[in-house]
Amino acid sequence: MRLHHIKANAFHAPTLAAVEELPDTLITCDDQGTIVAVTPGGDHADALRLPAGQVLLPGFVDLHVHAPQYPQLGSALDLPLEDWLQHYTFPLEARYADLDFARDVYSALIDDMLALGTTAALHFATVHVPATNLLADICLAKGQRAVIGKVAMDDPAACPDYYRDASAADAVAGTRAVIDHIHTIAGVGGLVAPAITPRFIPSCTDECLHGLGQLAAETGVRVQSHISESDWAHGYVQDRMGQSDAESLAHFGLLRPHSVFAHGTHLSESDMALLRDHGAGVAHCAASNAYFAGAVFPLRRALDMGLNTGLGTDISGGPSPSIFEAARMTVAASRIRQRGVDAAAPSDQRGTGEAPIDMATAFHLATRGGAQTLGLPTGSFAVGMKFDAMAVDTTAAAGTIRPFGATGLRLLEKILHTASRPNIAAVWTDGVRRV
């Protein structure tokens, strides 16, 4: 049943600069779940009233999810990236030729993500067209706003024989088939949308990357990939292409508006400018970067130069499916980047000295920042936005928030630092309750 009026104490962060409290506010939606009025102090006889102790937040946007890797979440984190792919990840992803397996995993994942307040996500699937289509069907049925891509990976020199596209032409044709399926089930601009998804340059032939760039130009569909993650991946692309990941992606026509590239720890200033100038953005995956990237993403510099950025869990390169946890690690990693790691070095030479990311900024990135990066009409409580939201019960006994009388922004800070799954009392997308 679609919600038309809700009255709640709400918080949102519509811009990087501002977290706003919307006390005792009436939010009104139309029949499509689009917000048509936000009225502090307003009321309506039919309004759903959040109980005392519950507050309303925008749903979270997860900009980097490998949906098929959910079964290995929280394990298999002991190898370097290139070995991790060959040893653990490709064998797991190959199993999605089996649609029963795919249905079980994808159903569990989307249920769990929604229960954790993640109302929108950018998903990598696998090379398989049927299983990727199934993931789109499941997101649509369960109501997660999702952008989904069949993974393209065709280079026999880098991908195992048992798990790759048979050819560049097959990679492009499969990608097109998924785009067609998603546009058929959801329409253009619907709850679920397609993404052109070269895994990363080391997995793809030039022919494949070129064909996907042409497909992007033809269809206008978003692109997602990995970019400049780890010394190995960064160095590989430099060696093969004679230029950086960002420059190579631009060369193939894959840097496009609202396209999203994960990690970016090794992006230079000029690489970041190139992404920004093409309207593309970065999925910042703070937890996974600690395992695989070998550096902390220069998030403060990215924000200062106006590069669109949001947060990603990187299931399963990161061990948590929760954007709450991603926000916490974003803040902590930024502190360590600022101050450095080794007290044996003088304090002014230990870290980068860049201003750290505070929780208010991380909250923006987890909501409107991620939505804006991906070009989704959601992430804040403003007229014209889709109503994607969560009700957080700050009093749940089984949860982990203990307000001790905190109110206002102090309460929001506590929620963001300490909430866990039992604190998420309800979740909506398009104004329809999903949890």
Place this chain on the structure above:
Amino acid sequence: MRLHHIKANAFHAPTLAAVEELPDTLITCDDQGTIVAVTPGGDHADALRLPAGQVLLPGFVDLHVHAPQYPQLGSALDLPLEDWLQHYTFPLEARYADLDFARDVYSALIDDMLALGTTAALHFATVHVPATNLLADICLAKGQRAVIGKVAMDDPAACPDYYRDASAADAVAGTRAVIDHIHTIAGVGGLVAPAITPRFIPSCTDECLHGLGQLAAETGVRVQSHISESDWAHGYVQDRMGQSDAESLAHFGLLRPHSVFAHGTHLSESDMALLRDHGAGVAHCAASNAYFAGAVFPLRRALDMGLNTGLGTDISGGPSPSIFEAARMTVAASRIRQRGVDAAAPSDQRGTGEAPIDMATAFHLATRGGAQTLGLPTGSFAVGMKFDAMAVDTTAAAGTIRPFGATGLRLLEKILHTASRPNIAAVWTDGVRRV
């Protein structure tokens, strides 16, 4: 009711080198909750049998908790250490002159810690004798194994008039009063024990530190304090004492067996050797260090040199009360310490290059490592240990573990990376169920 026989699939990490699986094992305890037999494949008619999907782990040991700071958990993390104390923390701690306030907070905290699987903790209380005694009463009543100290802080130049010991003599007398109370309620070697607790050198006069050292020698009671946390605190002690924290603490007779010092990010190799040689240890607080310490503790070096170490949440310098979270941050921070933060630097000059801490090692530190540091007879399933344990339900729908068929050490890794409060099905100390 005391448990005498339990049959379960268990994991423990009795040494740094080894995580062990104890499949289908009978654990037998005597009337005091001491383990008298561990029998793989054994059985007993009266045994409590954990249901399928549940596994048994040793309870966690939290080596650094500021119990009175629980109300500000997950907030007020924006200032440097010295300002954070004066602006947020001392005003909050001063409120524990009110025993009703103390009872509410301490009861909530111990309930929550037990529910998160923390069966043993080393607590800082406040300067107040009555409220510190009350914390001990509450730990004993609820069954948390606890070592508790009245905070000593008497230097008028560093501590506010509204919150400090009136004199060095008062600080020592108050500390003695709490020791006497705890020995009266719990006996010597009971579930609750006292700690001599100079806040840190910057808060205490030489006379106070000297008096506490004499008291430690007289009573044999453990000492706890902070050590070499942040450039500011480290530099302050060097300036005032002409030597490091560790050297100063040794000078005052405060480096004693099973004494525990928090943070230690700025300890030199010789400082760490001094602690080790006195039988003292370090509480590693990875989350809080990201906020306040300005460096990552050299945990790998500490372990390599045989310095006793365990994990601390540092409630509320760290934003989570969970040792699961402390273990996760320990692993992530060690990765960042190894590899460094700034990809603009060459990879071999970016971090320290030290081997990172894996989750198996963090599990040892969270259990037997912490217990050994503090000198507690718990933390593993071995004959002679107290039965302090948690049952983890890997199938709880409201929880966050998704095994997908994982078994053995792969399942343990998933538990440690992804468990949350709803996964903790039962908790025991001394063989008595507490949750």
